[in-house]
Amino acid sequence: MSRTNSVVVTLVLFCCAGSAHGQESDSLRQYDLEEIVVESGETASQTATIQRISLSEIARLNAPTVGRVLKLVPGAHVQTNSRGETLVYLRNAGERQVAVFLAGALLNVPWDNRVDLSSVPAGIVGSVEVAKGPSSILYGTNVVGGAINLVPRTLDTPGYFSEVGFSLGTGAAREGHAIHLGRSGAWRYGLSVDHSQLDAVPVPDGAAVPFSQVEGADRTNTDSRFTGVYANVSRLLSPGAQVGFTVIHNEGKKGIAPESHIDPAAGARFWRYPEVRRTYGILNGAARLGAGRISAAGWIAAFGQNIDRFTDATYTDREARQEDEDLALGTRLSYDIPINADTGLLLAANYLFSRHDQVNEERDSTVAAFRSLGDVRYRQDIYSVGAEVRRQLVGMTTVRVGGSVDGYVAPDASSEARSSANAWTASLGVSKQINSRWSLRVSAGRKVRFPTTRELLDTGLGRFELNPDLKPESSALAELAVGMSASRVGFEVVPFLSYTTDTIDQTRLQIDGVSRRQRVNLEASSVVGAEVVGRAKPIDRMDLDFSITIMRARGREDGVQVRLTEKPAAVANLGLGVRLRGGLLFAAQTTFTGRAYGRLESGELTPLPRSAIVDLKLSWLTPVPRSGIVLEAFGRVDNAFDTVSVAQLGLPGPGRMLRFGVTIA
Numbered sequence: 208m209s210r211t212n213s214v215v216v217t218l219v220l221f222c223c224a225g226s227a228h229g230q231e232s233d234s235l236r237q238y239d240l241e242e243i244v245v246e247s248g249e250t251a252s253q254t255a256t257i258q259r260i261s262l263s264e265i266a267r268l269n270a271p272t273v274g275r276v277l278k279l280v281p282g283a284h285v286q287t288n289s290r291g292e293t294l295v296y297l298r299n300a301g302e303r304q305v306a307v308f309l310a311g312a313l314l315n316v317p318w319d320n321r322v323d324l325s326s327v328p329a330g331i332v333g334s335v336e337v338a339k340g341p342s343s344i345l346y347g348t349n350v351v352g353g354a355i356n357l358v359p360r361t362l363d364t365p366g367y368f369s370e371v372g373f374s375l376g377t378g379a380a381r382e383g384h385a386i387h388l389g390r391s392g393a394w395r396y397g398l399s400v401d402h403s404q405l406d407a408v409p410v411p412d413g414a415a416v417p418f419s420q421v422e423g424a425d426r427t428n429t430d431s432r433f434t435g436v437y438a439n440v441s442r443l444l445s446p447g448a449q450v451g452f453t454v455i456h457n458e459g460k461k462g463i464a465p466e467s468h469i470d471p472a473a474g475a476r477f478w479r480y481p482e483v484r485r486t487y488g489i490l491n492g493a494a495r496l497g498a499g500r501i502s503a504a505g506w507i508a509a510f511g512q513n514i515d516r517f518t519d520a521t522y523t524d525r526e527a528r529q530e531d532e533d534l535a536l537g538t539r540l541s542y543d544i545p546i547n548a549d550t551g552l553l554l555a556a557n558y559l560f561s562r563h564d565q566v567n568e569e570r571d572s573t574v575a576a577f578r579s580l581g582d583v584r585y586r587q588d589i590y591s592v593g594a595e596v597r598r599q600l601v602g603m604t605t606v607r608v609g610g611s612v613d614g615y616v617a618p619d620a621s622s623e624a625r626s627s628a629n630a631w632t633a634s635l636g637v638s639k640q641i642n643s644r645w646s647l648r649v650s651a652g653r654k655v656r657f658p659t660t661r662e663l664l665d666t667g668l669g670r671f672e673l674n675p676d677l678k679p680e681s682s683a684l685a686e687l688a689v690g691m692s693a694s695r696v697g698f699e700v701v702p703f704l705s706y707t708t709d710t711i712d713q714t715r716l717q718i719d720g721v722s723r724r725q726r727v728n729l730e731a732s733s734v735v736g737a738e739v740v741g742r743a744k745p746i747d748r749m750d751l752d753f754s755i756t757i758m759r760a761r762g763r764e765d766g767v768q769v770r771l772t773e774k775p776a777a778v779a780n781l782g783l784g785v786r787l788r789g790g791l792l793f794a795a796q797t798t799f800t801g802r803a804y805g806r807l808e809s810g811e812l813t814p815l816p817r818s819a820i821v822d823l824k825l826s827w828l829t830p831v832p833r834s835g836i837v838l839e840a841f842g843r844v845d846n847a848f849d850t851v852s853v854a855q856l857g858l859p860g861p862g863r864m865l866r867f868g869v870t871i872a
């Protein structure tokens with residue numbers, strides 16, 4: 208991953224030096240208290256793929272949400288599904304196989320084991336760290352496809368830092384945020400408030416939306432409004448001990464674009480979220496214990512949402528509502544013990560309790576009122592206990608061997624559903640620093656992903672037929688990486704493989720003339736591919752980042768090989784940053800998505816279009832004389848050429864969107 212240091216960062220750091228009591232403030236860099244990855248940061252010690260997005264790269268995007276930021280991750284495919292959730296897929300792994308953490312706490316809602324990234328503000332994130340391949344035992348259960356660690360912004364030098372920004376754009380988009388960070392003595396703190404809203408996203412010219420699209424350039428039912436607050440305080444108790452507490456709350460509402468390839472009479476989804484809210488309280492810390500170091504994180508999370516189902520694309524006649532309330536209590540504990548100068552032992556335990564309360568109501572046409580269909584409550588306990596041994600061999604070679612026992616128990620689940628399961632996981636990795644430029648590593652492992660309670664028990668307001676016989680997925684993972692790093696260029700080539708038995712997929716059913724879906728286990732599936740990630744600095748004022756991931760995803764059902772839906776054959780990114788004279792910065796980002804296939808309501812597969820989305824930005828930075836303030840004015844155009852992109856059938860991506868804004872720091 209590139210280590211680009213943009214002019215945005217350089218000037219802000221320079222001008223904040225005076226306000227930080229005469230010392231240089233490193234407020235736009237990343238920090239380590241809330242990270243759950245325990246890698247030392249030395250490339251030679253990493254035996255699996257670890258990729259990072261720095262704050263300078265995040266700042267270059269001026270992105271309001273984390274969903275947009277994660278498009279920078281090599282091999283990532285970010286899309287908005289028919290439930291209106293913005294999800295990330297890594298190397299074509301399923302979205303429920305990817306875990307997202309913030310300040311050490313799992314953001315995935317356990318009921319469905321995924322998180323809507325459109326509701327996570329980007330302003331609080333100081334850096335992003337992504338682990339792929341056979342991941343560490345630290346991440347716990349269900350992390351088959353990878354782990355994404357969002358590290359909050361904070362200061363790593365004494366002083367303070369404040370930033371205020373706002374922007375306006377296409378679709379009456381409005382975004383504003385304010386951040387204040389401070390550090391004094393042993394204390395560090397951070398405060399943030401953000402707000403964003405949007406009336407609608409545009410439809411790109413040429414997009415196929417034959418059904419449920421109101422005439423005009425704006426996409427039907429794509430408005431949104433979210434507000435969030437964030438607070439963090441931490442204290443260094445001693446040179447070897449620290450503790451921190453974080454509170455996060457955001458809430459809002461939004462519409463969901465209808466699936467415009469489905470005739471409304473055939474069961475298209477017309478949904479709105481009149482209320483979505485999420486609250487986290489996170490306590491974490493680390494301390495020396497004997498010769499080792501113990502790290503712990505504990506959190507409580509409350510998530511709630513209401514889903515309204517309407518009769519048609521006018522969204523005026525509500526026919527049903529689902530009210531969801533989720534409570535989660537989680538903890539993570541690790542103990543890193545040096546056995547001798549060359550050998551270390553890592554012990555880790557994870558536990559997550561979750562409860563899901565759901566109320567469904569439906570309109571009774573006979574009495575012109577809504578009647579309750581009953582209240583349901585589901586509970587789930589997920590756990591993981593494991594150990595990992597690492598040994599440093601001669602010739603700058605590191606070996607890691609690890610394993611865990613993972614499991615879940617659902618004591619309140621219905622008698623038709625699987626109430627408990629457990630499985631073992633294992634990993635082996637070897638890395639070698641060949642010389643000052645070249646490195647090599649290889650890793651392999653086995654991971655499992657248990658069906659979520661929602662997959663087992665929820666009908667999705669009548670959209671799904673239940674399958675109580677769903678089995679856990681079991682994946683064998685392997686990768687080989689060769690990397691080179693020099694002063695002006697660096698790259699890494701990573702061939703990889705995942706082979707999953709009992710893959711959870713969907714099939715189509717016709718029941719009483721209405722199309723329904725059902726989750727089923729395929730015999731197996733595989734993703735074979737190669738990832739190339741690199742950076743270059745052709746001249747002093749230019750930074751270039753690139754990645755391309757080529758993949759072949761296939762399933763096997765009844766001994767026959769089948770295509771997997773919504774798995775692109777390739778994803779690629781090309782980023783360019785040029786620092787011009789007079790404080791001007793030009794940035795361009797191209798995101799390419801290769802051929803994928805969607806499934807029609809009849810069950811047949813149909814190809815989705817390839818796309819190359821180009822985003823452009825021009826910004827101007829200038830220090831305000833004798834004030835210690837830096838002003839950035841920017842203009843950007845996303846999807847500059849109004850390209851049609853379709854990640855999921857009937858749900859084209861946004862067309863061209865303009866945005867203009869100002870940031871003062």
